[in-house]
Amino acid sequence: MTESPVADLSREAAEAELARLARALARHDALYYQGDAPEISDADYDALRRRHADIEARFPELVKPDSPSQRVGAGISEAFAEVRHGVPMLSLDNAFSDDEVRDFAARIARFLKLPGEELIAFVAEPKIDGLSASLLYVDGVLEVGATRGDGRTGEDVTANLRTLGEARIPSRLKGSGWPARVEVRGEVYAPTDAFTAFNAAAEAEGRRSYANPRNFAAGSLRQKNPAITAGRPLNFFAYAWGEPAEGFSETQAGALEKLAEWGFPTNPRSVRVEGAEGLLQVYRALEADRATLGYDIDGVVYKVDRLDLQARLGFVARSPRWAIAHKFPAQQATTVLEGIDIQVGRTGSLTPVARLAPVTVGGVVVRNATLHNEDEIARKDVRIGDTVVLQRAGDVIPQIVAVVPERRPADALPFAFPTHCPACGSEAVREEGEARRRCTGGLICPAQIVERLKHFVGRKAFDIEGLGEKQLVAFHERGWIREPADIFRLARDKEQLTALRAEDGYGETSVGNLVAGIDARRTISLDRFIYGLGVRDIGEQTSIVLARAFETWPAFEAACLAAADGIPSEDWVRLNEAPAVSPRAVVTLAEASPPAGDPWPEAPIDQQIALAFPSLAAPARRGLATLADDWAGLVRLAAIARDEGPSEGLGQIAGVSGVGPVAARALALFFRETHNRAMVDALVAEMARIEDAERPKTDTPVAGRTVVFTGALERFTRDEAKARAEALGAKVSGSVSRKTDFLVAGPGAGSKMADALKHGVTVLTEDEWLALIGG
Structure with a gap:
């Protein structure tokens, strides 16, 4: 249904719609900021918030203290301690057109009562699509790192932020001239190539993947276990500060230079320009280069350069008057839907994938797009042969936005979603509350069995040497392995082992190694057994x-x-x-x-x-x-x-x-x-x-202590070292801080060794560590 123009709304209708929009925005804020799982695109969210703002502007008497226009972000998670920001982390107003940018510059000139011919200097910088973070340094040392949260109170993620490393977030400020207490702010983000590689590996291993780099960055930073964050490819750009409120430079551009001198990466595409036309030139250049930057941006932020003018301009509601975000339109293109393929995942979920005539969207050639589930296909009435509008959701994962009905072929029929698995023919059922159908074939389904077996023999499960994907596929096709138990039966079957030597070029030694690798896993720890079930x-x-x-x-x-x-x-x-x-x-x-x-x-x-x-x-x-x-x-x-x-x-x-x-x-x-x-x-x-699982011990020399392993360990693998330390009651961290008790260093120890020496952490060789824990 088309929404009524704001000018046509009665007061009663406006009040009712504001209440509806407030509920919707509260829901989407919680999903975005707390759950890292948005259900709508940024463009759709912006449209909701803009509609809400337009109605409040038309009926200012309806603005309530708890209105979405009066708050930033969403509440913090109870999984983290609260951090009160010294200076609130406010949101920015948005501009979506060139005229709105010109109006922004003109409003500033009017407010400052500047002559019409005088051009105002701004700093324009890419709007990174990541997670905002604030870093408090006291006497040059990192004390607390926090998320934005609701703008006034954030989540304490200090340990997680430290895992990004000195090159991104220094534990001690470099250079000189920094205030005794300074709150550096910036954006944690994921490089697009690293994000793509992570998702590909996660999907191959049956682990959780992320919809876009922003969700990935937020989900990675807001982990209870910093070791998980340490394993994620995250970067950081510094671009602002909280305390001290008076700043430490006369200009925004000068402040960015200071931040770089102190050891923070700043965005090389940030630039000082004059006037609205200068801003628009930067916008168009970044829009053209967007696909090649190596990280996601969803617009350009404009800030008045002189800090004394920023102070005069001040704030209104939840936003500064001296800054605005010029958002990019969603990246879209049209193409032809050539087919709909149904993919069966490791857990049996049936996912429809659109097969498209190749088209370039935002500098990327797209041949496939997600259709999510059967409800999405029916809701959009997507048919094979349709011309469709394609958009990169979150500017990463392609999705079909709409059909172009006037270009639909006359013989295009509604898509009939299969009720049986295309891989094995088993019934595909959809439980109440589930978005997707799932194959009930389980281990009889060829689409699932090989993936399940790959998971089963994987390094973190049963870790069976000599059984990779190639061998599993070959053995399954011959009917030798249909379930995990068959792997162990194979090791006892002399007739099959003889055939294996004859047909696959295995020699007696390689067959012996395979049998030994399988038999070695007849004894397995409880946690690996549980994980191996998939x-x-x-x-x-x-x-x-x-x-x-x-x-x-x-x-x-x-x-x-x-x-x-x-x-x-x-x-x-x-x-x-x-x-x-x-x-x-x-x-x-x-x-x-x-x-x-x-x-x-x-x-x-x-x-x-x-x-x-x-x-x-x-x-x-x-x-x-x-x-x-x-x-x-x-x-x-x-x-x-x-x-x-x-x-x-x-x-x-x-x-x-x-x-x-x-x-x-x-x-x-x-x-x-x-x-x-x-x-x-x-x-x-x-x-x-x-x-049986061992409970972590409390009576060992390392119980309750924090240990970090670094370098090329020779006496044990990193996983073995971690498992042994945790069994002895120690906490294993991925980074060194003042709270670290021991650094166990193998050959090639680098920056972690330097950090340990700086913080006075006890450094042990592998032999000294083994002596400490009793071998």
């Missing part, structure tokens, strides 16, 4: 946590089988996983009885939640507001909390710190399937021993 949503770290919590395979299996007897709905899981909604908040919902009728229809949903559940904290209220659009939705949430819940077994799993209801439900669904239980039983029968 259960959806059960990653390496979760497997370790589960193993330590249940300690033995029988205890873990019993909990999983009990969990399979009582699986809660997807709605219950969504409620428990909502941003900032703690288990205590769910209990509060379950125990309270909200009135059946809405007592305050005109209030935003978060205020209605506060009225119904006064004991809930503000972050939990905001999280619940992302799930409830109105009072009826709120009542439904309360009913879900009260009436649904996990079985005893599932509650036992979900209650393990670091696991949660999503992973618990995935295990319950896996063990509910008869063929999965049969596969596990057959595998267990082939094992000599599934080793």
Whole structure:
């Protein structure tokens, strides 16, 4: 439905629409800032916020203190400590056209009462599409690093930011002339080539991939475990400061030079220009070069260069008067949809992929695009042969935005989404709440079995030497390996081993090595066994946590089988996983009885939640507001909390710190399937021993201490060193700080050694480390 022009709205209609838009913006803010999982494009979000701003401008008496125009970002996650910003981290107003940029420059000139012919100097810099961060230095030493959060309070991610390295975020400022207390601000981002490589590897290994570099940067920085952040390719550009508010230069351009002198990378495309036309020239140049920059930008930021003029201009609501973001339009092109292919993933999900006539979008040749799921195909009525509008979502992943109906061929038919797996013919079912169908064939499905087996023999699972993708595919095609247990049966089958030598060129030595590699894994640790099963949503770290919590395979299996007897709905899981909604908040919902009728229809949903559940904290209220659009939705949430819940077994799993209801439900669904239980039983029968997990010790010389490993370790691998240290109660970090207790250095130790010497950290050789921990 086309929205009414703002000028045609009555006051009553405007008030109702502002309430609707406020709820929608609150939901999308929480998804973007807290969940790192936006559901709409930046352009669609900007359109919502602009509509809201236009209505408030038309009816200023309707502006409320909690209006989206009065706040920045969204609430912080309870997973991190709070950091109060010395100076608020405000958002910028947006411009979308050349005329709006000229109006921006003219407004500044009028405010400053400058002669019409005098050109104002600005600094124009690329608007990096990443995650804003603030770094507090005291006497030149990094003390605290935080996210923007809601603009006034952010999340303490100091340990994670330190993992970016000295070349990006110095632990101590270089040069001289820095204030005793300075808050440096900038953007954490992911280079596009590194992001693409990470996603490709993640998808190949069945791990989580990210929709775009911004989500990747945010998800990587907001990890509870800094070691995960350390393994992610992140960079940083500095471009602003908080404290000291008076600045440390006379100009914005001069301040950027200072930041570079102090050791921060600054964007080389930042430039000082004069007047609106100068700004537009920079905009057009960056728009033309956008695809070749090596990182994502979604516009250009313009700032008045002289800091004394910035101070005179000041702020209005949530934005400075002296700066604006000139956003790029979404990168789009038209092409012909030549076909729709259905891909079957490792977990059996059926994903439609559009096969396109090649077209260049933003400097990238696109041949395929995601169609997400069958609902998306039906909603857009996408048909083979259609001319379609293509857009790079988040400027990275191509997606079809719309069909050009007037160019549709006369014989184009609606697409019939398959109800059976194209790889094995098994039924493809769609559970309630699921966006995609999944093949029920499991290990009989060729599209899944090889990927599942690759995961099973992978380095972080069973780590079987000599069994790579090539061998697995060949053995599966011959019918030798259909499930994990077959790998161990193969090692005992002399007839097949003889055929292997004859048909594949294996010599007696290579066959012996293969058998030895398989037999060596008949004894396996519990965490590797759990991870090797390839259960959806059960990653390496979760497997370790589960193993330590249940300690033995029988205890873990019993909990999983009990969990399979009582699986809660997807709605219950969504409620428990909502941003900032703690288990205590769910209990509060379950125990309270909200009135059946809405007592305050005109209030935003978060205020209605506060009225119904006064004991809930503000972050939990905001999280619940992302799930409830109105009072009826709120009542439904309360009913879900009260009436649904996990079985005893599932509650036992979900209650393990670091696991949660999503992973618990995935295990319950896996063990509910008869063929999965049969596969596990057959595998267990082939094992000599599934080793009980060791709880981290507390009585060792390194218990509670922080250790970093660096250099080319010769006595053990990095993974072995980490596992042994953690078993002894130590915390293994990826970077050196003043809180590090030991640096274990092999040959070739570099910057970490220098950091250790600077901070007075004890440096040990590998032999000294082994002597310390007892060999």
